[in-house]
Amino acid sequence: MTRLDLEGLGFAQGAHILVERALRGLPPGDRLHVVGHDPALAVHLRGWCRSRGHVFSADQHGSLVSPGPAERQRWAGAERAGGPRPDGIVRRPPPHWGLAARGALVEAGGPTPVGFDIADRDVVWADLAPRLYAHAAAAQWDPAVAVDWSAATELPEDIEAAVVQVMTYLVENEQAALVIPARLLARIHPHFREVQQLLAVQAADEARHIEVFSRRALLTGSELGTSSAGGRASLTSLLFEADFSLASFLLSVLGEGAFLALLAFLDEHAPDPVTRQVTRLARVDEARHVAFGVAHLEHQAALDPTLRGRLRAAVERRHDALVDTAGLNADVYDALVVLAAGEWTPAAIARGYAAVQRLQAAMDDGRRQRLERLGFPPDEAAELSALHTRNFM
Structure with a gap:
């Protein structure tokens, strides 16, 4: 089990960034042990996990977070918008790429495609x-x-x-x-x-x-x-x-x-x-x-x-x-x-x-x-x- 010490950093100051980074490195089925001395840490961490689909639990040593499927599902249908350099240009980019940067990982769904009629x-x-x-x-x-x-x-x-x-x-x-x-x-x-x-x-x-x-x-x-x-x-x-x-x-x-x-x-x-x-x-x-x-x-x-x-x-x-x-x-x-x-x-x-x-x-x-x-x-x-x-x- 991986341990993450947030020290005094709370979610109001960006603690979620370190938690997300730690979760990305976990193998399937593993858990993240989160500790810290921000007084609202457990409350904020529980709410954040619920919003992201992660499993939250607590024991006397701190909070335990297991990666849920929601984040993986979110990017399951994602695709790369070609490559960032000219050799990564595709001939006809699909409308739903819209304003995504070329080469970015484009999440499925999103706004109605923008009508760029010169798209070849x-x-x-x-x-x-x-x-x-x-x-x-x-x-x-x-x-x-x-x-x-x-x-x-x-x-x-x-x-x-x-x-x-x-x-x-x-x-x-x-x-x-x-x-x-x-x-x-x-x-x-x-x-x-x-x-x-x-x-x-x-x-x-x-x-x-x-x-x-x-x-x-x-x-x-x-x-x-x-x-x-x-x-x-x-x-x-x-x-x-x-x-x-x-x-x-x-x-x-x-x-x-x-x-x-x-x-x-x-x-x-x-x-x-x-x-x-x-x-x-x-x-x-x-x-x-x-x-x-x-x-x-x-x-x-x-x-x-x-x-x-x-x-x-x-x-x-x-x-x-x-x-x-x-x-x-x-x-x-x-x-x-x-x-x-x-x-x-x-x-x-x-x-x-x-x-x-x-x-x-x-x-x-x-x-x-x-x-x-x-x-x-x-x-x-x-x-x-x-x-x-x-x-x-």
């Missing part, structure tokens, strides 16, 4: 996700520290107006890029926690971009620029895509992929240090978003031969929905020309216009390369890239 590994996973999340967590930056806001340079009024217009446009697009991963995040089964974590950081990235672009726009006291109906229609069309892979494709692979070229353009042609800093910082984050989108779709394309057909249909469907809209806000296009020109001479404007055309060509080239990575032949990649929204995102 092949729909959400990318082997790159754990590494991308680790990189994302380490690469977070503080807008108040990472940007030297005191480095602002006083610009001519019309150049500052061009910066403000572009920043207004960036904020509008980043708001869509925040909402979409946030919506998807809430639908993913927690078993795929690395993807959840990555999307949570992606939403945080976009929130930070909205902050720095807004702050740059307002740096000199200007009002924000214009928001076109066509631009908002283009972004709103992204919100209607409920399929995880198609939403990732339209937003991250095509839209944010194009934004990598735009942010590089703004880095090159920024008229002041603050504009250069905020676009450069955002570009690093956006590259990570694009990397996950591509990796996820490469993973799924290897498993689903119908994926490319669905991706094509998504591009065509969005193009048809936006065919009658004006596309990119003309104020934004002109602002990009002005920033690339740097001055108001005819020759400079011509250079700026040519630079924006090269930007559009670079966006097209990047889209075609990513589409080819997903298995589209070059001619089909070029065709689909040409159908992408004129609003860039």
